[in-house]
Amino acid sequence: MNSNLSIACCPPLLEGRLTSSDASYLASIFRVLGEPARLQILSLIAAQPSQEVYACELVETLGISQPTVSHHLKVLYEAGLVTKERRGTSIFYRILPERLAMLREALS
């Protein structure tokens, strides 16, 4: 998975029987969200007026070590939940709202 993959996923959970592969894919995204620090990272990004953060800001704000923050950002990126953009020596992360919309749709 990465953020370049198609956003389209699965039929809504309540509107028909999920195939095994749809269920595996969807479950893999939910597992990414099943970690409190990742949810806090997403909500922190969304709370920024600029709608973006760079990793060091998260280290300071969440009080989590830099390697742990980097790991969570990598997982969020690979799941297509955030995008990243290098500017100078910093990498800025933004939420990919389409992926959250896909999950909302899947839960309907």
Added chain:
Amino acid sequence: MNSNLSIACCPPLLEGRLTSSDASYLASIFRVLGEPARLQILSLIAAQPSQEVYACELVETLGISQPTVSHHLKVLYEAGLVTKERRGTSIFYRILPERLAMLREALS
């Protein structure tokens, strides 16, 4: 957690910084959904004309062992994602749509 607890949970993920306890609670529900068989169980329940199943139907349809199905149903019940009702010797399970609505709200 169980289905008798309040459905209200957390502010939307993208509308403010999640508290640590909200993030932990929400992550615990996403972890429950992070298992393909549980998603298939939910979609199978929703696909029934009666909107309910009893455990033996799931064993037959999903081809998962009875102890595994029982375990997943227990986890779904404790997360408040399904309700259960004993009738005679069978226990019938139904989806609690309010909990899915809460998750959709949290992802907005």
